Amino acid sequence: MLPFTYSRPRNIGEAATAGAQPGTEFIAGGTDLLPLLKEGVRRANRLVDINDLPLGGIRHEAAGVRLGALTRMSDAADDERLRRDYPAVVEALLAGASPQLRNLATVGGNLLQHTRCLYFHDAAMPCNKRQPGSGCPAWDGQNRGNAILGGSRACIATHASDLAVALVALEARVVLGARHGEREVPLADFHRLPGDTPQIETVLEPGEVITAIFVPAAPYSRRSTYVKLRDRASFEWALTSAAAALDLAGDTIRQARVAVGGVATKPWRLPKVEEALAGARADRSIFHAAAELAAQGAEPRQFNAFKVELMKRAIVRALADAGSLA
């Protein structure tokens, strides 16, 4: 851990200016960042604490819900309307981390949490994401937790967030604040594929802050669900997960939204699966057939090949669960 300076700006402008300096990290709940700093995985000599920025609060509007970036995961999970109108979001929140962590962790920080790739976390190991050009030992190493979708030879680290999977299925947008105003980016375009530059994880510009997450109210939002699979019952990231949302007319699917987690280098929406479902009957055989399409382009490695099958089954389960919601 390097010695660092600490500042606590009161408005976005100050935060953006401070955050744009090299060697700076924003800190919100700190649940992701602090362990990384201590282990020398992230190296910062300036910490900019954003907790004094006016970025809290949950606002329900006709068009959707706006979650301030500093909303604690537990507060979002406890929000009755969120639970009623966007159940997948609350299920993903409650399936993440532990109650203690959720009390501290923010939803903005959750989208920006770092991968759980074992090699990224051991500062003594090569890792292209941590140290560009040093190599990717996960490719031929302990890669059970790594991605089968969206990877490159340089990096197969998964994006670890549960919340982001539910949000990307519900077509959420991320609101970004900078010195001169705000812009909105679809969450699906917010994270970048690793390609040759796995160290660049998002489209955030230096100094830019996530100010809010906006989830549109859509016909499928209420009939949405999140299925998470892991080795222990709590306090663990997803080995594989699936979010599904259905807009039904009787037992015909008007439209569907499907995304998966624990298997891809970013929160992974599955448009082909969604297309196959649109207009079809909501039954298991259709779900199975559609889920088959999820694995197109999958590139499993030695210890994560099982995820191809597991992912399909998780999608089927999520669709079935969503279909049976009242």
Add this chain to the structure above:
Amino acid sequence: MSGSVGQPIDRVDGPAKVGGKARYAADFRPSGVVYGAIVTAAIAKGRIAALDTTAAEAIPGVISVIHHGNAPQLAYAPMDPRPIVDPKTGEALRVFQNDQVLFAGQPIALVVAEEPEQAIQAAALVRASYAVGNAASDFSHASLEARPPEESRHPGGKPGALRRGDADAAFAAATRRVDASYEQPAEFHCAIELHGTIARWDHDHLTLWDKTQWVDNDRTEMAHVFGIPDDNVRVISPFVGGAFGSALRSWPHVAAAALASLLVNRPVELVLTRRQQFSSVGYRPRTVQRVRLGADDNGRLTAVIHEAVAQTSAYEEYAEMVIEPPAMLYSTPTLRADYRLAPMNVNTPCPMRAPGIVTGTLALELAMDELAEACDLDPLRLRLLNYAERDENKNLPWSSKSLRQCYAIGAERFGWSRRPSAPASRRDGHWLVGYGMASAVYPAHRAPATAHAELRADGTASVTSAASDMGPGTYTSMTQVAADELGLPINAVQFELGDSLMPPAPVHGGSMTMASVGSAVQAACRALRAKALDLEHPNRLPQDRGAMQQAYARLLARHRLDCLTAETEAMPDDAAGRFSMYAFGAVFAEVRVDAELGEIRVPRLLGVYAAGRIVNPKTARSQCIGGMVGGLGMALTERGQWDDRFGKIMNASLADYLVPVNADVQSIEALFVPEEDPWVNPLGVKGVGEIALVGVAPAILNAIHNATGRRIRSLPATLEKVMGC
């Protein structure tokens, strides 16, 4: 006078722990203390070619960077005989004595600084370059060259082979057979308290505040490292925040802290990081076991063949009793058991809760379940059919054995008769439901121990012994024994432990603290009471415990005594030569497996134990359910994820090395069968610390088979293994 032994007394140290007053090793603050941080080797084998410490030394607050290039040669006098916690062959790692690297994660330098953060920052800046050697990092490869433990050739050494009759011929002739291999990964203790040591020199006297399960041996080992008399070293360790075997030995960081303190002439605190716990202290070795069981058509065993290969380090041989359970748990006319070690470039493994026994029992109990299927018998019935009426391994009668009662009570309580008779035949929604069971066993050991007891002027008593309490409740149970012997209420007795200045106690391991130290406490208090009775006619002492304290106070006053003391050593008698002594148990598990998604949940675990007398049913139950949770982890989540290329564990954190969390534990119950054993020790106790881990993992894996029809033969049982993809 009703005894407190046998009562569910609350932990006497509970308030101190909950209130944050219990002091663990790194909680002490000798004045002027400075902080160390370890630099570890990045390669698994070779030589340190150069160490560049310039950048580290430039960090403000850094006092010294100690390494093989500047450390003095230390005495490292051989210990003869070696303490039971050290391997019998090979050489313990010596800190900073040469340029050799024997495993990745080996300490190669120590930074000492005014503040811990400065030390940590500087440690990251020490640059080592290496002449890289050819490391033995691949277990399957190393297994090919596995050999029986060297120590098996010496008296008292753990055996490399056990034989009875011609097991191979009997197996070949058997009409029912099982032949299967079982793999167990390296497992890590993961106690919440990090290993830490504070060392302070006062001239040629060394004081250590250390996380240790054996202050006496820690003292003696450090005296040998520095070539000073035992009496010049004092080790203090009043509380240990879990250890499970990881603090039996004195690891290199203890010597490193003492060396640093010597060189910088200040007290030095050195706490390992969580990641360093995975390479600087031991772990349960990775093991592969092939088991062949032969039986006749009625399910009577005719042959047991058990071959185990375990990893050890390149510099020491750590051997365990893996082949003991197959030799004694069931009756079999023939037996061939072989145990071999595969040296690798790893740090030396060490005992972890129920060392060896849990490993051997795992394979045996999984194979027994397979044999039950091959014989078309209920698994419990198969075990009863092969019940061992005496120890056929040692050829001795049992001092006591109540395993039949464990089976019967367990089966009753659990509802074993409702076990789905065919695999994969019971379904509840998404869930496949199965039942499984396994036997548990652990030897009842005892070693010499001494206790000092003292009556004070106010009639209260203080009892001491250099024992340890890593969580089981030593403070409480010893207080109970002492209170009963002295006829005092619990709150009039104070038991102290964890200081090498106290009368000697054996290692706090092998489930023998109650048997050994408890017997010494009993004997010392009995002697003390006799002394009191010598002074005063017994008729003048009351029966009531409250009154007893006043009576003692009056007695001391009358005789103008400040205190009255007794010190007694309790020695094991020769009963261990005439009887075989073990605790036994039976574990039952219900498992649910998601039929499509493979997720495994364990809604019910029941352990029934016959472990002699239970001094405190409350702490004993806590210890057992803790052990059973450990077994749950062994079954479903725990494993070191080893990378052959780097020779290291990659998931070296509590976020990635998965131990069970509360949500994994649903109904978990531990019961004790009343058992009187006149032979084990004066208290009649057998210890429950280790046995509670034994049998849990095989019960769960057997239940998974019952639920799904799938045999999982490598731990942990993760969802891809049950899904078969």
